[in-house]
Amino acid sequence: MNKLKVSVLVTGILSIFTAFYPALAENWVYMGKASTGENIYVDADSIFAGREGKRFIYRIGNETLTAAANCNNNTWYVLEYDETYSPQSEATQQMLNYVCAY
Numbered sequence: 001m002n003k004l005k006v007s008v009l010v011t012g013i014l015s016i017f018t019a020f021y022p023a024l025a026e027n028w029v030y031m032g033k034a035s036t037g038e039n040i041y042v043d044a045d046s047i048f049a050g051r052e053g054k055r056f057i058y059r060i061g062n063e064t065l066t067a068a069a070n071c072n073n074n075t076w077y078v079l080e081y082d083e084t085y086s087p088q089s090e091a092t093q094q095m096l097n098y099v100c101a102y
Contacts, residue, residue, distance in 0.1 A: 032091030
């Protein structure tokens with residue numbers, strides 16, 4: 001196959017993959033430093049409204065976590081730890097503000 005055909009084929013396959021699996025896209029937005037000194041990022045493409053609040057994925061240090069924000073109580077629940085947290089830093093407050101604004 002020549003390079004043009006391969007390029008068109010690969011582009012087509014990637015387009016189909018992205019259409020059927022949009023949740024795999026990542027758009028990390030920096031929120032600041034946690035009280036522990038670790039960087040916090042939110043995957044903007046992961047935010048959506050669920051029954052239990054705004055669902056989202058965030059990263060603190062090297063750990064990626066799935067969470068649900070309770071915007072009325074200014075808290076978030078982390079699925080992996082079965083625990084609810086409240087902001088302890090400007091970065092975690094910024095994270096909640098960002099997620100709840102979606």
